[in-house]
Amino acid sequence: MSITLDEVKRREKGLRIINSKVRNDGIDSLIDLTGLAGGFDVTPEDISLLETYAGPAVFEDRIQELGVAHMGGQKVLPLNRTTSGIAATIITLVKPGTKIVHYLAKEPGHPSIPRTASLVGADYVEYTNLDDFKIDDNTSLVVITGTTMDLEVISEDDFRQVIDMAKEKDIVVFVDDASGARIRRAVYNQPTAIDMGADLSVTSTDKLMEGPRGGLMAGSSELIDRIKLTVNQYGLEAQPPLVVGMIKGLEKYSPERIKEAFKQKDELYQKLVDENLNPLTTPTGFMFKEDEIKREVEKRGVKTDIDADVIATVYSMLLIDNYNIVTIPAVGMPGASKTVRIDWSAKDADKLSMDDMVRAIVDVFDKTVSVIKENNIEAVLYE
Template sequence: MEITLNEVKRREKGLKIINQKIKNDGVDSLIDLTGLAGGFDLTPEDISLLETYAGPAVFDEKIQELGREHLGGEKILPLNRTTSGIVGMIIALVKPGTKIVHYLAKKPGHPSIPRTAKLVGADYVEYTNLDDFKIDDNTSLVVITGTTMDLEVISVDDFKTVIDQAKAKNIPVFVDDASGARIRRAVYDQPRAIDLGADLSVTSTDKLMEGPRGGLMAGSTELIDQIKLVVNQYGLEGQAPLVAGMIKGLEKYSPDRIKEAFKQKDELYQKLQDKGLNPQTTPTGFMFKEDEIKNEVDKRTSTGDVSADVVATVYSMLLIDNYNIITIPAVGMPGASKTVRIDWSAKDSEKLSMDELVDAIVDTFDKVASVFSSDSVEQVLYE
């Protein structure tokens, strides 16, 4: 997806709305249902260690212990973002003129993968069907996405098949397990990626856990050291404040909230159906893809030739403005999926009932229709 300046400006508007909500009613008035709430649950003792050398000296030992428990592997590499790990890993392991092959449940994969492939001069191809999947002789890296951005999960059998093919050709396997390290394990009882035979795995420390937005990579000491060298050269490593937050997030993490949301999602889905809506279910809630939002609004009024991405962003903006409910399209990084995804496992779900959420979802469709009827889209997105 091409990132545009308009996306940047829309995100600025979304954050401006949130800032005003905080000024008026306090941060606790916000209801973050993205599943990406993150957090820095630091103690005064932690803060006293947030220095250039003291922090890394103390925090590295703990993040190694907790990271290995969460992801497996011999060594852990904290990163300032999951994307940073992907970039550093590809620069370290992929040679110009070779190929990266990627298997996932549904396209597209994370955009940082093809972008970095292009950066190093490598070819890149994605597969969603094992019958089509192939590893050429010039392949230098095999990538697996355990769980897609819309929380679609591949099976353990598919995992093993791809890994076995890569091992037969002695090609390293990297697993993008951004949310999968929680969803796959908590809901589907799948093993850790490293335990399935992957050489490297990375996860996001804010997805479905109360940690800061950062990345954590696991693998063999040899591979992690190669990647760490590149990461340090490019300034992609996780700094002490971030690592301290990761430690707290890992210490607090429990799969119980995810498992409970998985049990409750059918009840939530039924309430939406009773209101005439038909979202897609996810393991921990539901989602409306961009086209689905546009189609639903078009039942009320015409959105014309306005793109589905823009309609979804208007919806997300109004959901914040009127109900304090945060979803990705209005505040996600430019280039992120514009799917409106509600994660019922999010801590803030405790702030409202299912019925209150459903009423907000339905009413916001009506409000989006009013915006398009009054031709005030620009005002909602930018002013």
């Protein structure tokens, strides 16, 4: 997935809208339904320890205790991003001229995986069908994505089968479990990736939990120590403010909110269908893929050759501007999915009713049509 300067500039516009709303109405005016709200629920005592040496010394035991309980394994490694863990793992374990094979529910995988494969001179291939999946003799790493960017989950049987195939060839299995460490377990009652036999697993500490944007990797002490050396060499480690935020997020995490959203998603879905919309359900809410957003706009009387990802970003930007509802296309990092996804397990979902949510969704489709008819896209996305 390529990243363009336009995406960077669109994100800057989305953040400017948020900045204006926070300045005028306060942080509580925002309704962040991305599932990535994160958090730094730190105390004055924690803040006093945010020093280069004191912080790591004090926080290490607690992050190990909580991290291993959450993810399994013998040891965890806090990182400044999940992407950092992916890059460090590939740099550490993958030799030039070898291959990385990746199994996931639906393409594409996280772009950091093929990018780092290219960086180290390795081949890279993705599989979404077990009948096609194969591990060549020159494969150096098997990657599994437990839950895709759009929250599509692979089955436990498929998970275990890929691990077994890798183990037959004595190849390390690395799991990108960014949101899966919670979705897979809370909704589908799957074990941790490590408990299913994976060697390494990394999760995002802001996805479906109230932690900061960071990464947490789990595995055997031997592998974690090898990767930690690479992490330190490249400056990818989590600094004390991130680590204490992770600790607070792990302490507060409960699967109950995710389970409740899973129960409610069908009611929310039906309300949208009753408005003649065509969403897809997710484990904790609903989503409109970018192509569906474009189809819905055209169904409302405007034919356009504008790319679907641009229309989806316009829609997301209008949700923020008109209803304070934050979704990924307008504010996500460049390269992120342009699917408009509503996570009903997000804590900000308490700020509006289902009916309020549906009214906003419908109205913003109408507003998106008006923007296209008036040829006002540039102003919405950049000005």
